[in-house]
Amino acid sequence: MEDMKPEDITGEYQEVTLELYGWGPRKILYSEIESPYPDGRLIVSRTDTKGMITHVNQSFIDMSGYTEEELIGAPHSILRHPDMPPAAFKDLWDTSARGEKWQGYVKNLRKDGGYYWVKATAIPNVRNGEVVGFTSVRRKPSRKKVEECIALYPTLF
Template sequence: MKTTQVRPTGQERKFSDGELIVTKTDTRGILTYANDVFLRISALDEEEAIGQPHNLIRHPDMPRAVFKLLWDTLKERREIFAYVVNLAADGAHYWVFAHVTPSFDDSGRVVGYHSNRRVPSRSAIAAADELYGVLRAAERRHDRAQEAVAAGYATLQRVLEERGRTYDELVWDLSTNGRTR
């Protein structure tokens, strides 16, 4: 179990096109399953990961607003796509194109969440990095977490409005401009 804060080294780690990073969490976001690829890329042992909250691999460069959007969408029982930069336990980082979906039981109840992550295109990473820089800047003007999230979220909405796209459309614009098709 890692309790010490991991410091990003700036080293980027990659995984191959044919690989899928898979994790599952319960409804509270606690990891219940992680596949081999996840463990390898995140530099974690299985027992270090399972039972931990998913933000175990949260990178400080990720805007809080993206996670708010992610959880808001999942609460509505909808799928969400997001470009995410994650932090491995050894300080390396890796970009993924995440597809997060609720898992339902036979009666339609949400029993947890499932995340498939694929290799994003370089152009999508560059575009997401740029957008997140803008959101991060808006969030860093606030000390209180709640205000920071609200500021980042408002900035995201403004960006979308300026581009005349929904969040989903923007994400898919990025993915279809690149390799993922």
């Protein structure tokens, strides 16, 4: 996974370097342009136990702005937006590591620097008693819940 490039970004943007879990530093370029979540769709991905993407559906590709080739093998944190508090992802990983389901509202980063809100659910994939990876399914969130998160998340840094 590379740093984000100015030529990929739409509109005005800000720059920040994030320390991504299991990866290291990544230069992030992000704008204030929101993409609405498409009605009736589910964004689906699977990762291995280390959080590397092994499968994405077309909705994931469409909403993230990356190609399938760019996504497969990349860390799931390729979607990590700087407005998301690290505590939310710590909770996700701690919960998943216990073999439990996790659900939360997430602001995801697009390749073009824009963002989209989702209601995300992650569950461990258990095969023959062993966790072999994780499935994450994102659906359209309620705007009211998103507004609550917009107010809450800045307080969690």
